Amino acid sequence: MGERITMGTNGKLNVPHNPIIPFIIGDGIGPDIWHAAVRVFDKAIESAYGGSRQIEWKEVLAGEKAFNETGTWLPEATLETFKEYLIGIKGPLSTPIGGGIRSLNVALRKELDLYVCLRPTKWYEGVPSPVKRPQDVDMTIFRENTEDIYAGIEFSAGTVEAKKMQDYLINDLHVEYNFNAQTGIGIKIVSEEGSKRLIRSAIEYAIAQQLPSVTIVHKGNIMKYTEGAFKQWGFDVAETEFADKTYTWGQWERTKAEKGQEAANAEQKEAEATGKIIIKDIIADNFLQQILLAPKDYSVVATLNLNGDYISDALAAMVGGIGIAPGANINYKTGHAIFEATHGTAPRFANTDTMNPSSVILSGVMMLEYLGWQEAADKIVQALSQTIKDKTVTVDFYNLMEEATLLKTSEFANKIIEKF
Numbered sequence: 001m002g003e004r005i006t007m008g009t010n011g012k013l014n015v016p017h018n019p020i021i022p023f024i025i026g027d028g029i030g031p032d033i034w035h036a037a038v039r040v041f042d043k044a045i046e047s048a049y050g051g052s053r054q055i056e057w058k059e060v061l062a063g064e065k066a067f068n069e070t071g072t073w074l075p076e077a078t079l080e081t082f083k084e085y086l087i088g089i090k091g092p093l094s095t096p097i098g099g100g101i102r103s104l105n106v107a108l109r110k111e112l113d114l115y116v117c118l119r120p121t122k123w124y125e126g127v128p129s130p131v132k133r134p135q136d137v138d139m140t141i142f143r144e145n146t147e148d149i150y151a152g153i154e155f156s157a158g159t160v161e162a163k164k165m166q167d168y169l170i171n172d173l174h175v176e177y178n179f180n181a182q183t184g185i186g187i188k189i190v191s192e193e194g195s196k197r198l199i200r201s202a203i204e205y206a207i208a209q210q211l212p213s214v215t216i217v218h219k220g221n222i223m224k225y226t227e228g229a230f231k232q233w234g235f236d237v238a239e240t241e242f243a244d245k246t247y248t249w250g251q252w253e254r255t256k257a258e259k260g261q262e263a264a265n266a267e268q269k270e271a272e273a274t275g276k277i278i279i280k281d282i283i284a285d286n287f288l289q290q291i292l293l294a295p296k297d298y299s300v301v302a303t304l305n306l307n308g309d310y311i312s313d314a315l316a317a318m319v320g321g322i323g324i325a326p327g328a329n330i331n332y333k334t335g336h337a338i339f340e341a342t343h344g345t346a347p348r349f350a351n352t353d354t355m356n357p358s359s360v361i362l363s364g365v366m367m368l369e370y371l372g373w374q375e376a377a378d379k380i381v382q383a384l385s386q387t388i389k390d391k392t393v394t395v396d397f398y399n400l401m402e403e404a405t406l407l408k409t410s411e412f413a414n415k416i417i418e419k420f
Contacts, residue, residue, distance in 0.1 A: 093105070216280070217302070
């Protein structure tokens, strides 16, 4: 019998040897890639722990399958199950007509307050890439998941609500802008609490993984009281909560102002020599250049929701595309987490057994790491990496490789399992 994962009073997960984990199979290619991935997970756990550990999978419904069976895209029972069992994994979901996939994912994030969108990006040898040195890319993105313009506070052009907002901005707040009747308005939300908990999680991750830096990516030179505040709150949390483990560029600026640049440089070098994590910042548009020019300079990245959307997809393209990009939505305080394939449903390839399951497989790797089952996670990464290196791949990589062997989705899983 499976048991529930719980959050201990010490802030750490209590993971039994036979945890119950809910999953959403996904729409379109979801069943094909899930059936391949779950065999990889189960065999890796069996191989790593000799049968002493095993996941009991519990299917819950969302998306098109949920609508067809229950008449609703996201049943309340699914939300309650994720609340109860803390951790889950999902495939890609269809877009409802008149709504959108956003409503499904946002509902899950809001209900569980999954404030971190975690997107690790690294290259696996042999994966086709459009850049010369994809091996230099090894970054983990902490994208704020609940605020920014993704809060969804918008007023359509020409509506009474938009006109009220315009009148309020002009008459009460004396905003200098030439509004007209056909102007839509959106509100950008950035709070101290939301910023600090996101950046705190990024710093804790860098400490745990012994990584050299956390880079706060923002557009604070233009949006001073939202994105600029995000940067400053990040420096504040580093200097007040992690003073013995970090050194911020804010400290460097203050030392420079008081003692000169030479003294500031010496102070930073001393911090680096003693193993302190450097907390630095960069303007978002410059960062999108630097990931191409000098990706080795960045390890952990903390950023707001919209910036994180652009950055995650750009980095994924550099290491082989979104088809091999895993992701997770996490609340580190409550322990709730949903791991997910980051690509779409590709409905015209449904039931063809042809698509690459790597995104959901690597999301499962993230899940195993989150559970503390590192041995099983490592087995999957090593076997997946070798399978790609051997050029035994699905059609997406096959079309970009020379002298490769074309495999079906299920056959790709078999190749990985053979290497455990």
